Amino acid sequence: MPSRAVIVDRDGESDPEDWDSAVLYDGESPSHFPDRVLVRDPLAERLRRSSPELRSEETGGGLTLFAPGPVRPL
Known part of the structure; x- marks a missing residue:
């Protein structure tokens, strides 16, 4: 099964479990x-x-x- 999402959170803005509902369910x-x-x-x-x-x-x-500001290369 292919991945549904990749979350990049270098500043710790959200907890990884915060995304479980959106991504998994x-x-x-x-x-x-x-x-x-x-x-x-x-x-x-x-x-x-x-x-x-x-x-x-x-x-x-x-x-x-998706990004909260301008999308720039990582």
Whole structure:
């Protein structure tokens, strides 16, 4: 089974368990957003709808990169 998401949180903005609901059980995203989130649909579409303030960039292979500010290379 392919990965559904990769969460990059260098500053510790969110607890890894905060993302369990959104990634594993199709629940809501946490209120604190980390540095980067790389996801596949349907999670990418839910993030677009629930957090329109996030910047996003299609990365290919069905993945979308989300960030709270301008998307910059890691």
